[in-house]
Amino acid sequence: MIPSLRRCSAALAVMAAIAVPAAAATQLTGAGSTFDFPFFSKAFYIYSQKNPDVTVNYQSIGSGGGIKQFSSKTVDFGATDVPMNGEELAGAKDAVLQIPVTLGGAAMAYNLPGVNNLKLTRQMVADIFLGKITKWNDPQIAKLNKATSIPDTSIVVVHRSDGSGTSYIFTDFLSHVSPEWKSKVGTGKSPSWPTGVGAKGTEGVAGQVRNTPGGIGYVEMAYVVENKMTAALLQNKAGKWVSCTPETVAAAAASKPEVSASNFSIVDAAGAGSYPIAGYSWVVVYKKPSDAGRAKALYNVLSWLIGPSGQDNAKSVDYVPLPRNVQETAAATLRQMQH
Amino acid sequence: MTDEPQFRRVARFVSPADRGFAAAVYGGSILFALLILGLFVELVLGSWPSIVRFGPGFIFHSGWDPINSKFGALPMIYGTVVTSLIAIVLAAFVGIMAAVFLADFAPRWLATPLSFLIELLAAVPSVVYGLWGLFVLSPFVRTALGPALQKVLGWTPVFSGTIYGVGLLTAGMILALMIVPTVTAISRDVIAAIPRDLREASMALGTTKWETAVRVVLPAARVGVFGACVLALGRALGETIAVTMVIGNRPEISASLFAPSYTLASVIANEFTEATTSIYVSALIELGLILFAVSIVVNALARVMIWSVRGSERA
Amino acid sequence: MAQNGLRYKGLRRRRIASWLGIALAFCCAAIAAASLLVILGYVVVQGVGAINFDFLTQLPHPIGVPGGGVGNGILGTFIILGIATLMAVPIGLLTGIYLSLFGRGVIPEALRFLSDVLSGVPSIAIGLFAYAVLVAPLRHFSGFSASFAFMMLMLPLLVRTSEQAIRSVPQSVREGALALGMSNFRATVGIVLPTARPAIITALLLAIARVIGETAPLLFTAFGTQFWETNPGNPMAVLALQVFNYAISPYATWQAQAWGGSLLLVGAVFVLSLGARLMLRRSMKGLEA
Numbered sequence: 001m002i003p004s005l006r007r008c009s010a011a012l013a014v015m016a017a018i019a020v021p022a023a024a025a026t027q028l029t030g031a032g033s034t035f036d037f038p039f040f041s042k043a044f045y046i047y048s049q050k051n052p053d054v055t056v057n058y059q060s061i062g063s064g065g066g067i068k069q070f071s072s073k074t075v076d077f078g079a080t081d082v083p084m085n086g087e088e089l090a091g092a093k094d095a096v097l098q099i100p101v102t103l104g105g106a107a108m109a110y111n112l113p114g115v116n117n118l119k120l121t122r123q124m125v126a127d128i129f130l131g132k133i134t135k136w137n138d139p140q141i142a143k144l145n146k147a148t149s150i151p152d153t154s155i156v157v158v159h160r161s162d163g164s165g166t167s168y169i170f171t172d173f174l175s176h177v178s179p180e181w182k183s184k185v186g187t188g189k190s191p192s193w194p195t196g197v198g199a200k201g202t203e204g205v206a207g208q209v210r211n212t213p214g215g216i217g218y219v220e221m222a223y224v225v226e227n228k229m230t231a232a233l234l235q236n237k238a239g240k241w242v243s244c245t246p247e248t249v250a251a252a253a254a255s256k257p258e259v260s261a262s263n264f265s266i267v268d269a270a271g272a273g274s275y276p277i278a279g280y281s282w283v284v285v286y287k288k289p290s291d292a293g294r295a296k297a298l299y300n301v302l303s304w305l306i307g308p309s310g311q312d313n314a315k316s317v318d319y320v321p322l323p324r325n326v327q328e329t330a331a332a333t334l335r336q337m338q339h
Numbered sequence: 340m341t342d343e344p345q346f347r348r349v350a351r352f353v354s355p356a357d358r359g360f361a362a363a364v365y366g367g368s369i370l371f372a373l374l375i376l377g378l379f380v381e382l383v384l385g386s387w388p389s390i391v392r393f394g395p396g397f398i399f400h401s402g403w404d405p406i407n408s409k410f411g412a413l414p415m416i417y418g419t420v421v422t423s424l425i426a427i428v429l430a431a432f433v434g435i436m437a438a439v440f441l442a443d444f445a446p447r448w449l450a451t452p453l454s455f456l457i458e459l460l461a462a463v464p465s466v467v468y469g470l471w472g473l474f475v476l477s478p479f480v481r482t483a484l485g486p487a488l489q490k491v492l493g494w495t496p497v498f499s500g501t502i503y504g505v506g507l508l509t510a511g512m513i514l515a516l517m518i519v520p521t522v523t524a525i526s527r528d529v530i531a532a533i534p535r536d537l538r539e540a541s542m543a544l545g546t547t548k549w550e551t552a553v554r555v556v557l558p559a560a561r562v563g564v565f566g567a568c569v570l571a572l573g574r575a576l577g578e579t580i581a582v583t584m585v586i587g588n589r590p591e592i593s594a595s596l597f598a599p600s601y602t603l604a605s606v607i608a609n610e611f612t613e614a615t616t617s618i619y620v621s622a623l624i625e626l627g628l629i630l631f632a633v634s635i636v637v638n639a640l641a642r643v644m645i646w647s648v649r650g651s652e653r654a
Numbered sequence: 655m656a657q658n659g660l661r662y663k664g665l666r667r668r669r670i671a672s673w674l675g676i677a678l679a680f681c682c683a684a685i686a687a688a689s690l691l692v693i694l695g696y697v698v699v700q701g702v703g704a705i706n707f708d709f710l711t712q713l714p715h716p717i718g719v720p721g722g723g724v725g726n727g728i729l730g731t732f733i734i735l736g737i738a739t740l741m742a743v744p745i746g747l748l749t750g751i752y753l754s755l756f757g758r759g760v761i762p763e764a765l766r767f768l769s770d771v772l773s774g775v776p777s778i779a780i781g782l783f784a785y786a787v788l789v790a791p792l793r794h795f796s797g798f799s800a801s802f803a804f805m806m807l808m809l810p811l812l813v814r815t816s817e818q819a820i821r822s823v824p825q826s827v828r829e830g831a832l833a834l835g836m837s838n839f840r841a842t843v844g845i846v847l848p849t850a851r852p853a854i855i856t857a858l859l860l861a862i863a864r865v866i867g868e869t870a871p872l873l874f875t876a877f878g879t880q881f882w883e884t885n886p887g888n889p890m891a892v893l894a895l896q897v898f899n900y901a902i903s904p905y906a907t908w909q910a911q912a913w914g915g916s917l918l919l920v921g922a923v924f925v926l927s928l929g930a931r932l933m934l935r936r937s938m939k940g941l942e943a
Binding site for chain 3: 635
């Protein structure tokens, strides 16, 4: 036993020696939205390359998880695609600041080999997720997409199994466009889905759709681009066909210049160029963090993130930089944080 | 092997070293007991708000609606039981027959490596089974096995509906793969523990090897073999990661084996880090408590059965 | 004559049935073994391409940046397992000694029952426990809480095996030591434990093999990180958790790395099981001699 122990500890020592330089840095932990993950993953990577003394460990466990872990103070910041509501703020006990950090859209990703540029009306999306349309070659869909021949495949609805701000944005959209959805299911982070399979995280939904012919799910557009998935064209409120792109999402955001943590919904926006399933994503921090050293580091990371150089990273990974005025609101909110 | 208490007869803790040693031995054992009791107490305390609020109805209600704080465990209990039953039905026959072969028929040069392989199967991490299930088994179920079953048996509700690939059947099959080694390894030990005399007496009466194995030895070992199956069932009930990856995560009771479902363990795995309200957390911990209680009952049952065959030497 | 023929025929039919039965049993054993080979085959074929020096030594890269590895997860696995072993071995050994010395009575029987109960408790429930006692009160996910969960998973095997190993040391050895005037402490630590050591190490190797790929409790204990982390007070990366996260991700590169990570885990389990087997054989020989 002794020699093998010694060998193990030698291996540990070597590995520890490799790791020491990085371990000396301040490590901030954040958790939450999977919607944000590609953006955060890139941005925090860039940040710690520029500031080697700070690393940000972001775990994408879903917005619900972000709020939970933030409220129980197991992480330094949470990220969520839907701001914390009154009950959740009460649960956090201490004063919370909610800062918009990015803007994104949920694409309707689908897996039908050979079928591109599928068109879906808002009502069809609602009916698919209500379980009323179950075949891809349903007469309604076929009629709308005469140019392409759609196979007789069953529709496999994929939704989130974890509490998700993306689910909130998506169900908010469905509640806007379908009275039936609004009364039967409603809007929320973990609604009772009438049909389909659940997958963990946006990663899981994207993975499941990719692996399942006939699958359809709502996925942040960065995932669609990165994975070369196909996404449906949706008809917006103005009756125009739009795909999920930074431009159409930005147009949706432009329809509502003032956003706040209590008034944030930009789904089903008016305007010819607006994509209907879009939303801001938020970071939540405590107004008075308990650890002063970490607070300083956290403040610096976040002000970089919402500033111009942080937001530049958004574009490179298919997110939409915050509009000017929202950036200013975000900066003003962040300044209230004690650091 | 001596089964005598070795210490008591001579046990007097005289020297300081002895006294310190005794203290350490007692201390370690007490710590061990406290850890296990702590586990139980923690689970009960954590689920108390949910127990008080939902009462026994928690087990009999379906409807898992975190937004409206309505929680019922029935769909998860259903999913857990059905996947485990599929697993044990598939695994029991194969596992027991493999055990008979290894214990009674296999020449040593074959039995040793085969046993090792099968035991290795028991040690392969759950997440690896899950990965394989997700990328190999689930497409196979969706494209080949599912349609074939549906063609023949599609008229029954059990094999009707959309074949998602992930779902009860896939999860049950993965679980079967995971518990075959448990069934085989324990059954083999139990069968091997049946006295030689019995076999020799049987052979002397003119029975064939197979008749001896199946009509004499296996019945003699049946309680222990059944215990092995129950123990394997216990493992299937609590299995988490592999099932989470292929079950489809949907809290609904559906007759079709192709339908997505949910198990007690996989709900906890998916939702525990994100449950925001305290009643939600409590409901999840109560699922853990149910799992804990079931595993105690199942394991106690299984061990009693295995002991009764193997005698005083314990599993 | 006719009667003889009939009996002969009956015997022949029974012989054939016997061979068919044995063939069936063989097929079942072969199915069980073959399913392992199929799974292993997939893991090796898919995983071997992902494994290279960078994979073993680099940090995970952000999405969209090719390359990267699971070096921090491998490091985290070592550290968490190391701490778990350091905690589990003393408790397990001491409890095993207690059970072997005070074998009968209500308390030892109760302890054995508890140990059996613990061995059947699903790992996810143990994860809940670790979260409740070490994460929620300290308000920090940590590698240590994962070690604690692993310790709980390792204990039952260690307790029962060390009890049996110590019991199987011949009574004459212990009595000889006592007759030479040794204290009970010296007799146990100096004579009995070394004799039982191979069996105990076997159990330890098997216990490590059991937890090395365990993922469920890690979801709410170790939590994961993209960085090198050597402080067990912080969230740590663990290989099994990385495999899980990568497996359900949509990225082809990550899925490939999940296979690579699986191959590492299966390789580790294989080596540990083989080591345990060799150790056991050696201990048997030792006892025979």
